[in-house]
Amino acid sequence: MSQLILPTKNSWCPGCGNFGILKALEKGIEEPDRTVAVSGIGCHGKIVDYLNLSSFYGLHGRPVPVATGIKLATPHLKVVAFSGDGDSLNEGISHLIHAAKRNNDITVILHQNRNFALTVKQFTATSPRGFISNSSPSGNIEDPLNPLDLMDASGSSFIARGSSLEIDHLSYLIREAISHRGFSFLEVLQPCVAWFDTTKEYKEKTYKMEEIPENYKEKIKEWDYNNGSKIPLGIFKKEEKETFEDRLKSGEKEVNLFEIANG
Amino acid sequence: MDDFQIIVGGAAGEGSKVASRLIAAILKRYGYFTYVHEDYQSLVKGGHNFSIIRASREKKEFLKEKSDFLLAINRDTFERHIEKLDGLLIYNSDQMEEEGVGVNIQTISREEGKPFMANTALVAGFSKALSIDKEILKEEAIKMLSLREENEKIIERVYREVEEKMVLEKGEDLSHLLLTGNEAVSLGMLKAGLEHYYAYPMTPSTGILHFLSKVKEKYKIKVFQAENEIAVINAAIGSAFSGKRTAVGTSGGGLALMSEGVSLSAISETPMLIVEGQRMGPATGVPTYSGQSDLLFSINAGHGDFLKMVFTPSDGEEAFHLSKMALNLSWKYQMPSILLMDRDLCENTFSFSPSVMEGEGKEEEIRWSDKGEYQRYQITPEGISPFLEPGRGQVVKGTGYEHNQKGITTEEEGEIKEMQEKRIRKEEKLKEELQGRGLVKVYGEGNRAILSWGTTSLVVREVAKELNYKVIQPLIFSPLPEKELQDAFEGVEELIVVECNYLGQAASLIEKIRKVDRKILKHSGRPFSLEELREKICPN
Numbered sequence: 001m002s003q004l005i006l007p008t009k010n011s012w013c014p015g016c017g018n019f020g021i022l023k024a025l026e027k028g029i030e031e032p033d034r035t036v037a038v039s040g041i042g043c044h045g046k047i048v049d050y051l052n053l054s055s056f057y058g059l060h061g062r063p064v065p066v067a068t069g070i071k072l073a074t075p076h077l078k079v080v081a082f083s084g085d086g087d088s089l090n091e092g093i094s095h096l097i098h099a100a101k102r103n104n105d106i107t108v109i110l111h112q113n114r115n116f117a118l119t120v121k122q123f124t125a126t127s128p129r130g131f132i133s134n135s136s137p138s139g140n141i142e143d144p145l146n147p148l149d150l151m152d153a154s155g156s157s158f159i160a161r162g163s164s165l166e167i168d169h170l171s172y173l174i175r176e177a178i179s180h181r182g183f184s185f186l187e188v189l190q191p192c193v194a195w196f197d198t199t200k201e202y203k204e205k206t207y208k209m210e211e212i213p214e215n216y217k218e219k220i221k222e223w224d225y226n227n228g229s230k231i232p233l234g235i236f237k238k239e240e241k242e243t244f245e246d247r248l249k250s251g252e253k254e255v256n257l258f259e260i261a262n263g
Numbered sequence: 264m265d266d267f268q269i270i271v272g273g274a275a276g277e278g279s280k281v282a283s284r285l286i287a288a289i290l291k292r293y294g295y296f297t298y299v300h301e302d303y304q305s306l307v308k309g310g311h312n313f314s315i316i317r318a319s320r321e322k323k324e325f326l327k328e329k330s331d332f333l334l335a336i337n338r339d340t341f342e343r344h345i346e347k348l349d350g351l352l353i354y355n356s357d358q359m360e361e362e363g364v365g366v367n368i369q370t371i372s373r374e375e376g377k378p379f380m381a382n383t384a385l386v387a388g389f390s391k392a393l394s395i396d397k398e399i400l401k402e403e404a405i406k407m408l409s410l411r412e413e414n415e416k417i418i419e420r421v422y423r424e425v426e427e428k429m430v431l432e433k434g435e436d437l438s439h440l441l442l443t444g445n446e447a448v449s450l451g452m453l454k455a456g457l458e459h460y461y462a463y464p465m466t467p468s469t470g471i472l473h474f475l476s477k478v479k480e481k482y483k484i485k486v487f488q489a490e491n492e493i494a495v496i497n498a499a500i501g502s503a504f505s506g507k508r509t510a511v512g513t514s515g516g517g518l519a520l521m522s523e524g525v526s527l528s529a530i531s532e533t534p535m536l537i538v539e540g541q542r543m544g545p546a547t548g549v550p551t552y553s554g555q556s557d558l559l560f561s562i563n564a565g566h567g568d569f570l571k572m573v574f575t576p577s578d579g580e581e582a583f584h585l586s587k588m589a590l591n592l593s594w595k596y597q598m599p600s601i602l603l604m605d606r607d608l609c610e611n612t613f614s615f616s617p618s619v620m621e622g623e624g625k626e627e628e629i630r631w632s633d634k635g636e637y638q639r640y641q642i643t644p645e646g647i648s649p650f651l652e653p654g655r656g657q658v659v660k661g662t663g664y665e666h667n668q669k670g671i672t673t674e675e676e677g678e679i680k681e682m683q684e685k686r687i688r689k690e691e692k693l694k695e696e697l698q699g700r701g702l703v704k705v706y707g708e709g710n711r712a713i714l715s716w717g718t719t720s721l722v723v724r725e726v727a728k729e730l731n732y733k734v735i736q737p738l739i740f741s742p743l744p745e746k747e748l749q750d751a752f753e754g755v756e757e758l759i760v761v762e763c764n765y766l767g768q769a770a771s772l773i774e775k776i777r778k779v780d781r782k783i784l785k786h787s788g789r790p791f792s793l794e795e796l797r798e799k800i801c802p803n
Contacts, residue, residue: 008671036653049671054653056504057662058497059527065494069501072485077654098490248485
C-alpha cells in the first residue's frame, strides 16, 4: 500500500479539526497492511472513506463492538475504532465501558468536538454547561462528563489526550495507543469550526505533559470540560495488563459431533 | 406398553428436570423414543416445575391430555396433576399417603446420600415399580449424576423396599441421542463451520450459549458473552466481516434490540445467523412459556428494503438441518438469516437419530480469487460479490452507508440505485436454490389440509393422520416459498391454519396465496394437546 490518504472527495468543513487528525494518522499508522479501521456515525465517521485501509463503517454508537468482533476474528491485525463524543459517549457509552473493562486489545480514537455536529449542533455528553445549541437554545442544563475519568474507572489500560491542533504530538500519541497491548483510549480535542470553535481556548489552555504523571488521577480531573483551567495533553496512564484476547482460550478442533452429543 | 406419558414434578431446585432426563435415558435403553416437555416458572427456587415425558416405540413429539404415570417429588405436584393422571402414582410418602407407590424419598436420600438426591430415589421407585433392570438404572445414573456411591446406595435401598407393579417390556436399545433443540442447533451450526458464537443471556436460547461454552475448546470456537444484544450483533458483524462464521442467539426482545444490526448486516452484506427462540410476548411477556408470535416480526426486523431468510424448524432434527442450512446460505448469499425457534423447541428434549448428522456439512462461500484490486461490493450478474476479509493484502471496505463497489460512501443517484438492485438481485438465485431444498413438507393427501409450522406442526401431523387431513408445513417463511405452497395447495378445497399466536400470523402470509378457511389458534403459552386439537378441528 502506498499512500494512506485516498483521493476521495472530502466533505468536512474547511478548517475542520478532523483534517488535523487525518494528517496525524499519516505518521501515526505504522502498519497500514495490518490495520483495520472502524468508525461510527458523525463527522468523525467519514474518516474511513478517506483512508486507504481496510475498514468497516458501522452504525451510530457501535464502532467499539464492531472493532471488538474484528479483533476476536483476526487477532494478528491492529484494530482502530474511530468514534465521536456523540457516538461513544452518548449513543454507545456502554460499549466503551465494557471494552475498557475487558481490556480488549483495540484502540479507540475519540474525536472530541463536544457537540453533535453532523446533525447541525445539539449538545452531547461533553458539551459544557450553558452550551447554546439547537436543542438547548437557553443553554445546556447538564454538566459535562469527563470521559478520561470514566475510562480510568472502567479499567482502560491506556488513556491519553491529544489535540488536532498539535499534529506531530498527536501522531506520537496515535503510535503509542496502537502499539499498546490492551484497550487504548485516545481522546482528541477537536475544534468544530461550524458550531463550537474552541481553537482559541485550546491554543491558550492546552499544555503537554512530558511524561506519564504519577498523580494521573488528579491530572485527568484537572480540566472538567466546564471550567477554564489548563488542559493537559499526553499519556495519563499506561498499564501492562493481560488482554481479553489472551484470556479467551480455545483448544484443538476435532469434529466428533456424536461424542459431543452424548455428553 | 407401546406409548405412554409420565409427569415428573417438584419445586424448582428439587431436580425434577434431572429426574426426567434420567428416565428418558433408561427408556431409550428399553427401546423407546422419548420427547420431554419442560414446564418451569421464571424463578430459581420454589414454585412448581414439571416435565412431561412421552415415551413411544414410534417417534411422537407431542403431548396427550392424560398421563399414565405421575411422579410427585412433593405434595404440590400431586395436587396440581392428579386430575391428569390415568394410571399409576409414584409419590413422596414422607409428605403424603395416597393410593399408588409411596417411597420415603426424603428419608432414604438423607440416610443413604444427600437430602437433595430425593429425585434419584423417586426415579428408582418408578424403575422398580416397572421392574426395570437395576443395573441399567445404575449405569445411566452414574453417567448423568455426580456422587456415584451415594446414588448407588439410594437405588439399592429403593429396590429393596419398593414392590414391582408391572413389567416394562424391554425392546432393542435405540442408538438415538437425546438432545434439546438448543443442543441440536448448536451442533447444526458447528457442522456448518461455526467459528464464533456471541450472545447475551435470554430465555429460551441461553441453552445454546451454555452448550457452546462447554464445548468451545473441543471445537476451537470462540464464545463471547457481550454487554448487551446491540453489542452482540455489532461484534458478530465485525467477526463475520473478518471472515469468521459467526452466529448469535436471543429471543424476541433481544432481536428487537438487534434490529438495526440486522439492517446493517444486510446493507454491508455481512453474513449473519440469528437464532431467535420465541417466547410469549409482548415485551417481557411470559418468559419461560412458548409461543409463535414473532413470525412477522422476524420477517420484518430491520429498517429498509432488504432480503432475509427466516427458517422455522419444528423438532430437534429439523433444528439441526436448518441451522446448518441457514449458516451456509447466509455465507453463500452474504445476507442475514433468522432461525426461528420457540421455547418448546429450544428447551424440550427430542430423540435424535445420529444418522442425521451424517452427510454434507460446510458449504463454501464464493471467495475472491482474482488478481488485481479487490472491490468488496463488485457488481455481478447474480448480485453476489466475491468475499474477502481484511488482512490478505487488499483493502476491504465494509459499510452501512450506501456505497460504490469499492465500499466508499455515495449519495449519487445512479450508484445508489445500482447497489440496491445488486443486493436484491440475489433473490433470484436464492429462490432457485431454496426450491431444491424441500422447504415445504407435505404429509398425507386429500382435499382437506392443515397448514402449521414450528412445534405446533408436531401435534398437527398426528391429529391429521387420525382425521385424514393433508399437512403442509413450511420450513421457511422468508422468502415465502410461493411455488412450493401453490403446489401443495393443488386440489385443496378446505385449508385450516393452526398456530400458537393470537392474530394468525402465518395465516396472514398464506392469505397472499390462497384463502384460509379456518384458523385454530392458541395463545396461553402451552402447546396444543392431541385431544384438544382433535376437538378443535372436529367438534363433536
